[in-house]
Amino acid sequence: MTMLSQSLTRRRVLQGAVLGAGSAALFACGPDVYDGPGIFAGRVKDLPLDDLDAATWKMGLHSRIDLGPQDLVLPQKLVATVTSIRVTALHDGTTIGFLLEWDDPDINDLTVRVDDFRDACAVMLVAGAEDPALRTMGSAVQPATLLHWKADWQRDVDQGRQGLDAAFPNRSIDVYPIVYDVPAADVTIESYEAADATQWLPGVDVGNPLSAATRSSPVEKAIAYGFSTTTTASTQDVIGRGERTSNGWRVMISKPLSSTDRGEVSMVPASTCTCAFAVWSGSDRDGGSRKQPSATVHTLHVAA
Numbered sequence: 035m036t037m038l039s040q041s042l043t044r045r046r047v048l049q050g051a052v053l054g055a056g057s058a059a060l061f062a063c064g065p066d067v068y069d070g071p072g073i074f075a076g077r078v079k080d081l082p083l084d085d086l087d088a089a090t091w092k093m094g095l096h097s098r099i100d101l102g103p104q105d106l107v108l109p110q111k112l113v114a115t116v117t118s119i120r121v122t123a124l125h126d127g128t129t130i131g132f133l134l135e136w137d138d139p140d141i142n143d144l145t146v147r148v149d150d151f152r153d154a155c156a157v158m159l160v161a162g163a164e165d166p167a168l169r170t171m172g173s174a175v176q177p178a179t180l181l182h183w184k185a186d187w188q189r190d191v192d193q194g195r196q197g198l199d200a201a202f203p204n205r206s207i208d209v210y211p212i213v214y215d216v217p218a219a220d221v222t223i224e225s226y227e228a229a230d231a232t233q234w235l236p237g238v239d240v241g242n243p244l245s246a247a248t249r250s251s252p253v254e255k256a257i258a259y260g261f262s263t264t265t266t267a268s269t270q271d272v273i274g275r276g277e278r279t280s281n282g283w284r285v286m287i288s289k290p291l292s293s294t295d296r297g298e299v300s301m302v303p304a305s306t307c308t309c310a311f312a313v314w315s316g317s318d319r320d321g322g323s324r325k326q327p328s329a330t331v332h333t334l335h336v337a338a
Contacts, residue, residue: 068095072164072333073309075123081131083273086286091133096122099311101326106170107261114326116313119155125336127303131288132157132181134311138282142316143185146201151321153185154314155285159299164308164333171258177297180256180264181272181287185316188252188276195248197222223247252276253287257297261323269294291336304338 068074074095082088099119104111122133134155142153159179160168172178190196198205207218212234213225223238224247232238237245243254243266253274255267271294276285293300301307312327314320 066095068097070335072335073097073121073123074335075125075130075337077303077337078124078126081124081126081129081288083129083131083286083288084275086133086275086277086284090124091122094122094124096120099328099332101311101313102329104323104325104327107323109322109324111320111324111326115315115318116326119311119313121311123334125291125303128291129288130291130301130336131286133284133286135279135284136282136313138315140317141185141278143189144196144200145186146196146198151316151319152314153283153316154183155283156180156182156312157287158310158312159334160308160331161299162308163306164331166330168308169310169327169331171260171264174259178258179297179299180258181289182254182256183252183274183276183285183287184254185276185283187249190249191252195223255289257295259297267295267298301336303336305336307334308332309334
């Protein structure tokens with residue numbers, strides 16, 4: 035990956051100093067590209083978690099991150115179809131947020147059928163200095179915190195849990211034997227829960243977050259200690275929202291600076307950690323490790 039310029043301009047140094055003093059003077063300079071290496075999370079008074087059009091996001095410094103093929107583990111994706119992502123990072127001393135924007139002409143936000151694939155993006159955060167070896171979802175001694183936004187989860191949040199009727203509106207069902215006392219057209223996951231019969235829905239029965247009856251957030255927080263170790267975090271205290279633009283997706287993902295789960299990265303103002311990003315394209319049948327990751331990790335600079 036081509037790193038952003040390795041030298042800070044005098045203007046960026048002054049902006050960093052102003053932000054370090056807790057001032058909002060950053061916004062007087064207008065939207066601009068961060069010239070330094072890595073990602074710069076400027077400090078603001080209030081982080082706009084529910085408004086992706088807020089001036090705060092528009093005036094923050096952004097970085098263009100190149101994405102590349104995933105050729106390390108199976109299933110691979112040897113040719114990236116999404117080649118870059120724009121990242122804006124901000125924090126308010128308590129919460130850090132990332133605004134991710136990328137081009138994608140197709141909408142893939144329904145995964146009811148087995149051959150459906152979602153659009154998605156993720157932020158990876160790892161404590162410590164920038165280390166290319168941590169690109170492999172952290173390591174056994176340096177766990178990674180993953181913040182994974184999913185377009186189908188966003189649709190669930192916006193429109194309610196999507197079921198068979200969303201993909202097969204003309205289906206005809208006589209009866210579900212296990213919950214026969216509920217009209218077939220009205221059967222939901224809650225019907226099985228009320229009948230104490232979730233053993234017939236294995237994903238629900240074991241608490242798989244992909245099978246949840248309802249969703250409060252389109253973002254999942256997970257912890258990984260390397261490839262094939264990703265595990266949903268016990269505490270889901272992440273907030274996010276994704277919206278379509280004229281060219282693709284714009285997604286906000288946020289988490290508390292402090293940690294609540296074992297292995298989760300903890301950050302404080304005036305510090306740095308390691309970060310990376312990834313995008314999945316449903317129209318290209320991306321899923322799991324088949325994705326477009328940033329070609330290397332980056333330093334996340336959290337302003338004082």
